[in-house]
Amino acid sequence: MPRSPRDRRAYLHPRWGREHPRARRPWLHRGRRGSRGGTIARYAGSRRPNGVLWETAWMPVAAPLQQYDDDALLAMLAEYARWGITTVQDGAASMAQIRQIRSIAEGRGLPVDVRSLVVFTELHEALAANVIGTTSHGHTVQGVKLILDGSPQGRTAHVTEEYLTGGPGGQDHWHGITVIDQPHANALVDLAYRNGIQVFAHVNGDAAIDSLLEAHRAAVAAGAAPSAPTIPIHSQVMRPEQLDSYVEAGFAPSMFTVHTYLFGDTHIRNLGRDRAFGISPMRGAIDRGLRPTNHSDYPVTPLNPLLLLWSSVARRSSGGVVLGEDERITPAEALRALTIDAAHEHGCEDDRGSIEVGKLADLVVLDADPLTVDVDAIRDIAVLATYKRGREIPRC
Known part of the structure; x- marks a missing residue:
């Protein structure tokens, strides 16, 4: 369970040794087990989560969402x-x-x-x-x-x-x-x-x-x-x-x-x-x-x-x-x-990583040379084709 905000020792910052700001914001609580280093934000004056998960607190929630066929x-x-x-x-x-x-x-x-x-x-x-x-x-x-x-x-x-x-x-x-x-x-x-x-x-x-x-x-x-x-x-x-x-x-x-x-x-x-x-x-x-x-x-x-x-x-x-x-x-x-x-x-x-004899033929065809065009034109260069081991990858 999250620590009580009354336990102020839990909120001493380990680097600076002074009271952590969370001690003054009781609507912020540490995440539950499995989310060390993360925080579950809650509505002011309550323990009800407001939907914001910081850093590792999102891991238990995100894991099921990252299951793709x-x-x-x-x-x-x-x-x-x-x-x-x-x-x-x-x-x-x-x-x-x-x-x-x-x-x-x-x-x-x-x-x-x-x-x-x-x-x-x-x-x-x-x-x-x-x-x-x-x-x-x-x-x-x-x-x-x-x-x-x-x-x-x-x-x-x-x-x-x-x-x-x-x-x-x-x-x-x-x-x-x-x-x-x-x-x-x-x-x-x-x-x-x-x-x-x-x-x-x-x-x-x-x-x-x-x-x-x-x-x-x-x-x-x-x-x-x-x-x-x-x-x-x-x-x-x-x-x-x-x-x-x-x-x-x-x-x-x-x-x-x-x-x-x-x-x-x-x-x-x-x-x-x-x-x-x-x-x-x-x-x-x-x-x-x-x-x-x-x-x-x-x-x-x-x-x-x-x-x-x-x-x-x-x-x-x-x-x-x-x-x-x-x-x-x-x-x-x-x-x-x-x-x-x-x-x-x-x-x-x-x-x-480079075009040399004996390396994989991983190649990209662009519609312009990023080494010679104006700087602001670089981001508009289009990829025309991509080759993996010498074979063109079909474009979806």
């Missing part, structure tokens, strides 16, 4: 192919979803390759099944996905400097939500490293990034070295020196520049110009020798990879504000982030 899954993958995507990352898969995808791959076959990440809540089950690292008929179980915080536009990303607009429920001095506490994060990273499992971690805020770095350092200090680069996913509200920590740790960040367009104006309101202008700092990462990738996080944002490429070059919000001109990258660098560097992230650059 095989035809629906194949239609989803065909949609990726329509946009020129030949390798798809399933960013937080349950064991049931992994078994279903593997069954389709070995039976009817997949139109594109799928690389699944086991959601952290099922890591022990995946280890017992010895499924991580296996590949069959275009389906690979790549690693484990940790979720350490929420989103900056929803004001649930875990940040060290408080939000300028308060919390989503009207909280004062709001720093977002921690989904996995530090001891839990340490244990998960240590377990993954000791079993040769690549770690992918959702970290939107700088405090969440600190937590991932701390978990990495603790595991390494205990003798558990990573077998492949750890991938911080999103890395949006980050401090510049954290990029140096990525270099030191050998991390390979996957960034999220389409936020500069879709949510850029919201980020300025929530975070201020300095922090908002540093969102997903790809220029700083590349200049430090890192190989950042870029992703859509579909269905959170549109699937179109040309829009994503454009956003990393233009970094212009829907309201016309350039969010960090110094963090713009070139079209060629943006293309690398979606191709060969994405393959490097998954350790499969030997057979995909």
